[in-house]
Amino acid sequence: MAEARRMRVVYLTREYPPNVYGGAGVHVEHLARHVAELAEVEVRCFDARRDQVGPPRVRGVPWDDPAFDDRSDPAVDALKAMLAGSRAAAIPADADVVHAHTWYAHWAGILCKLAYGLPLVVTVHSLEPQRPWKRTRLGRGYDVSSWIERRALELADRVIAVSEHDRRDILRLFDVAPERLRVLPNGVDTRRYRPIDPAPALARHGIAADRPFVLCLGRLTRQKGLAHFLRAVGRTAPAIQAVLCAAGSESPEVEAEVAREVEALRRDGRTVVWIREMLSRDEAIELYSGAAAFCCPSIYEPFGIINLEAMACETPVVASAVGGIKDVVVDGETGTLVPFEPAAADDPQPADPQAFAGALARAIDALVADPRAARELGRRGRRRAEREFGWESVARRTVELYRELNGGTATQEKQ
Numbered sequence: 001m002a003e004a005r006r007m008r009v010v011y012l013t014r015e016y017p018p019n020v021y022g023g024a025g026v027h028v029e030h031l032a033r034h035v036a037e038l039a040e041v042e043v044r045c046f047d048a049r050r051d052q053v054g055p056p057r058v059r060g061v062p063w064d065d066p067a068f069d070d071r072s073d074p075a076v077d078a079l080k081a082m083l084a085g086s087r088a089a090a091i092p093a094d095a096d097v098v099h100a101h102t103w104y105a106h107w108a109g110i111l112c113k114l115a116y117g118l119p120l121v122v123t124v125h126s127l128e129p130q131r132p133w134k135r136t137r138l139g140r141g142y143d144v145s146s147w148i149e150r151r152a153l154e155l156a157d158r159v160i161a162v163s164e165h166d167r168r169d170i171l172r173l174f175d176v177a178p179e180r181l182r183v184l185p186n187g188v189d190t191r192r193y194r195p196i197d198p199a200p201a202l203a204r205h206g207i208a209a210d211r212p213f214v215l216c217l218g219r220l221t222r223q224k225g226l227a228h229f230l231r232a233v234g235r236t237a238p239a240i241q242a243v244l245c246a247a248g249s250e251s252p253e254v255e256a257e258v259a260r261e262v263e264a265l266r267r268d269g270r271t272v273v274w275i276r277e278m279l280s281r282d283e284a285i286e287l288y289s290g291a292a293a294f295c296c297p298s299i300y301e302p303f304g305i306i307n308l309e310a311m312a313c314e315t316p317v318v319a320s321a322v323g324g325i326k327d328v329v330v331d332g333e334t335g336t337l338v339p340f341e342p343a344a345a346d347d348p349q350p351a352d353p354q355a356f357a358g359a360l361a362r363a364i365d366a367l368v369a370d371p372r373a374a375r376e377l378g379r380r381g382r383r384r385a386e387r388e389f390g391w392e393s394v395a396r397r398t399v400e401l402y403r404e405l406n407g408g409t410a411t412q413e414k415q
Helices: 023-035 076-090 102-116 132-138 141-155 164-173 199-205 226-233 252-267 281-290 305-312 353-369 371-388 391-405
Strands: 003-006 008-013 040-045 057-060 097-101 120-124 158-161 181-183 213-217 241-245 272-275 293-296 317-320 335-338 342-344 347-350 411-414
Touching (some): 008 023, 008 102, 023 097, 023 305, 023 391, 158 164, 158 391, 164 181, 213 281, 226 241, 226 252, 241 281, 293 305, 305 317, 305 371, 353 371
Parallel strands (some): 008 097, 040 057, 097 120, 213 241
Antiparallel strands (some): 003 411
């Protein structure tokens, strides 16, 4: 009798714990772990220090290379991604499907599909055409990243969008047939992300426990809108503290802009705590749990997993009404969505930055002024996170998509 075996999946990603700097790394970590309960999983990441048996099995390939030691041009990151991707694809892929995450790993996915004939799944965590400001940092490397992304999406057997807005953008910007496109949201580990005692993090970072604070957490990039958050803080009630967790600078210009806004607020007597290192997950949960409100002022966001993390910690959310955030935060039920009008189709900055900052400030003030209503929003947010965004459900639906590419069977037979 033929011996049945479980499906085999290879994940391709630049970031994987402990080296995580964005939502994509969080997504791959949890997806791989939960899919590993249903299939054999191997993660290939761009970190040569990683090699563990698992499950899931994790194999690292080098990101840095001596060929780039004396290179300072902005295209280097794109070239590093292609070299690391080639190394990841060079490892024989004994798999039923390969699944690539972000443009950094898409080149590896392209090679695995072409060299081994394997079905390719690509998850879109953001889209290069929606982030034109990246050219400032990547230079001509932005042309490389955009080319890789387009080739991967248009070659893939299935493309996963993390929100309905993401799906519409993909159909508008790329030659992807609707039948190859699926919407599978990010998830959140509600067993770990839950309300806990915030006191350790407050003491560690000098945050006054007897005054409310609004929390903003995100990378130092244009996309995250951190300067808009700080301008909003200057318009909120004076007793409100601002806690900004922001590291991983996209460019010196972005970091300098945020630093100017922080210093201006402090000169005006406002309390701003800027945490400039990457937080551990436990620290982030403590801060989510202690915040009177969480603010996500992003100008572009395919999903916005940080809002889901805040909701799981029963923290009400104030967020810009852009992209996939509208699929996560329910206005008036789990928080407040602030209208956002872009300057132009090719310029996602707010058309009226002062009006946007003012609207964020009013929403924050309203939550802080009515703690009872805020607590109810937080409880509803937790229930929504549990009901709609559990990783078990996301993993199960993802494996069903893999099976669809392999003839619809739960197992393959080994002759």
